[in-house]
Amino acid sequence: MxxxxxxxxxxxxxxxxxxxxxxxxxxxxxxxxxxxxLRDYATNKQKSVDDYPYGGGSGMIMSIEPFALCIEKL
Structure with a gap:
């Protein structure tokens, strides 16, 4: 398994x-x-995997792009 x-x-x-x-x-x-x-699949040079929420607000959310790239390679 x-x-x-x-x-x-x-x-x-x-x-x-x-x-x-x-x-x-x-x-x-x-x-x-x-x-x-997950940082190996980041799309920017800083290798960041989070971003600000759409519409503003406090905190950070995980970006979908690194997850999608990683899952595609699995």
Missing amino acids: RFDIISVLPDLLTSPFAHSILQRAQKKGVAEIVVHN
Whole structure:
């Protein structure tokens, strides 16, 4: 079984999967865990994956473009 995880901070997720019951599952070939860095699919030179909300307002929202590009490559 393959698990593809999309994250802005993939290094935080790599360690827990390498030192838990999931590590044993990966060694036995039962599970495959692939962590994708969302910033690798950003479309601007700053590699930003968030933007201001449409119509203004406070806060930030995730941009759809990096997600769409990443999912297309999966």
